[in-house]
Amino acid sequence: MSSLEIRDLRKRFGSVEVLKDINLSAESGEFVALVGPSGCGKSTLLAMIAGLESVSSGEIRIDDRVVNDAAPKDRDIAMVFQSYALYPTMTVRENMSFGMESRKVPKAEQKTTIARVAEMLQIEPLLNRKPSQLSGGQRQRVAMGRALVRDPKLFLFDEPLSNLDAKLRIEMRGEIKRLHRDVGKTTVYVTHDQVEAMTLASRIAVMFGGVLQQYDTPKNIYDDPVNRFVAGFMGSPTMNFLDATVERGGLVLEGGDGTVLPLPPERLAGLTPGQRVIWGVRPEHFSPAAEGRVERRGGVSVPVEAHVEMTEPTGAETILMTRIAGQKALISVEPDDAPDAGQTAALAVDMAKTCLFDPTTDTRL
Amino acid sequence: MTTDAKTPRLRRWLGDNIGPLVLMPTLVASFAYVVLFSAWTLWLSVSTSTLLPDPTYGGWGEYAALWQSKRWTVAYQNLFVFGTLYVLGSLIVGTLLAILIDQRVRFEAVWRTIFLYPLAISFIVTGTVWRWIFHPQTGVELALHDMGWIAAEFDWITDRDLALYVVVITGIWHASGFAMALILAGLRSVDGDIVKAAQIDGASVPRTYWRVILPTIWPIFLAVAVVLLQFAIKTYDLVVALTQGGPGVATTVPAIVVFDLMFERGQIAQGAAAAVMILVALGCVLIPYALYTRWRTRREESRHV
């Protein structure tokens, strides 16, 4: 079991700085997800951990050993690629034994290891087939098998599920979670899908523009985003961002009729009257006023009126495209509670769960 | 009425068939070139022609005479040895060059230009130049003597047993750039992630190439080998300029025998027979390859996952 430590890591390609001052550490057995949009640097970071990209400055430590100059094979890692990267001219068995052969592991040990891993992943019937004869999900399992056979200190995943269709993706997600639970190795998992990150990770590192925005548990990332980017990136449908001003002990929405949405006192403490803010409220933070859901949980709700423009029933929920004080907002309600388009919905919001952001710096207030 | 109805029909027919019509001249020429000329030569090979064409049927005796002549059998053997070494050598050197360039070297365009330029040069020029270099009186041996190494010997080109290898070396010099270009394109088509996976698996760079990358592009090696074999079978210019088939028959190849029989010895029929044998050799290389590639594409299409 090991830990991973990244200190002050920077990466430059020519004159372009692609990773800026990354500081990250993972405890033994943790599942760390690197999330972010394309181009945020998460794949480069993974490549540097693997040793496939050089370090411009900073340190990478695996198990307290600085590995900056170590070749990938000397870092005791295993990696699963988005395109599976199975050796096309070798059988599944040979794919799995290739690494062991390169390291001169005795044949008997190779055999038992392959048998064990094949059983774990249920790919025994596939051992003599070539990759071109396998389906997408089978290839993914073989790719994981190849990684498991190494018994490494660190598992690296590079968007392994992106090439699968939606249903298969959910199935494989479950398998990866199960595997991690059984095998318990430290894992770094790159994905652009925040749902995958939320469901799989013990800690999520949100990245944007080469900078680590926030590194925390899924719950904290979701409930306590550190800036507007993180808030907007995590959660689907995305958080609503409404312009407002701080006035008379609460928020007054721009374009509204001047109604004040009172804020809890602890929130008001750091704000000045007249300050302009961005109010971040998630679609599921709204509930029908009549229900009293917030009160039942011991909170205080604030009434809000939303003018419904369109409804999107998805079966499990209905998403309302509304306007609150003239600004667009998405609201998620149960299908039975959904009003029709054109109506005005009377809603309640738990202000304690919402967030406030500075309009210029986008940081959380 | 009838004349009016005819003209539009003719114009329509012309319009519909303008494709084949436009192609007709070239098609006739190609047809003549491929089929008629081959049949003509084939016919000549079974005729009784000697100095001039004679349409009388003479049987397959010329083929027998051909295969009994020492010149031909030696030429065929030479072709065998030359062809094998030439193809293998060009593939090996070409692969090595491709792998070197594939290591993300700077000035790639410069290296490629250097290795490929022999292809732009006629075999005649290549042969003449290398003859000067190989010949003991003008080339390497003389240079070695001048440098003080009096006893040095490098007279392969005048040596009956070794002259063929001179042709092989020159041929490889000429063709390995071609092999390199195609193999390099193949190397570049390999999924980069596979190489990364091999790195992580602990394979050294040579091992990665040997076990992972090169096997993945083996169809390209096959294609290059086929093309090179064709070159080898048709080889004529190079040998003429380099050794003129000598010393003796040490470097004579079938194409030289053909020319000899047809235009210098006045034995057209036997020359035609030799030409047909060259065609047969080519067919033995190309037809299985064509069938094989067709079989493979059909198999891949049906197995599309």
Add this chain to the structure above:
Amino acid sequence: MSETGHIEFDPLSTGSARRRITSKAIVYGLLGVFAAFYLMPIVIILANTLRPLDDIVRTGFIAWPTDISLSYWGEAWGTFCIGGQCEGVSRYFKNSLAMAIPATVISTALGLINGYVLSKWRFRGADLMFGLITLGVFLPPQMTLLPWAYILGSIGLSNTISGLVLVHVVQGVSFTTLFCRNYFINIPDDLIKAARIDGAGFWRIFRRIVLPLSPPIVIVAVIWQFTGIWNEFLFGTIFTSGDKQPITAAIVAFSGSGTGERHYNVEAAAVIMAALPPLFIYLVGGKYFVRGLTSGAVK
């Protein structure tokens, strides 16, 4: 990382700095050795075009030039004696030009039209026709020598440049048709259909749609054809003789004969002249050269 292709990732640049430097050093070293091997012949010959004859006879070809003179180039061009005539290689050079340029132009033009027809105008037997024309690429020239000799003789073109042009055009059309057809097949059929609906006919479509798209393949075909025809020897030596021969045949004529004094320096200059036009085209249009290789050769 899945965005980067094979070219981006450099397996030799992983690991310690020392490993990186040594492996790169080995690579460049090997490349340098090979490059020397490839360049050596041309460098040697070039050097020898400048040296006086006695030097060459004394020390052979592989030696440093000491007394340098450019006069041998002039000799090679204008006064060198070949096969009884002392006019240099200029005549043969011009013969080659007179043969290669028309043959290239005509075969490329025909190839364009054929390629257009075969790729865009479906008709019965189109594939068969294409197959037949393509066979011409693989046919060994030995099978055509006797028929050509007879035909050229019958129509009075034996021992003429025009005869050679005819031979090269017929053989070249196979190549150019192959290239052009494989290139045009990538033009979307919808373009042609839209033009037909607009009322355009065969030649209109060719002129307005296909031809403007063809420069890349035209360049490839022209380079390939010119190089192949200029460098060709067999037809040149059989179907012409004496002062009608192309330069490749002339070179064999003077360098093959072992009698008399060999003017190596002049011969070397002549050889370089014979190699220059295709070499020049290669250096200028090398990219298209390679494109022709990779697309045409691997069928």
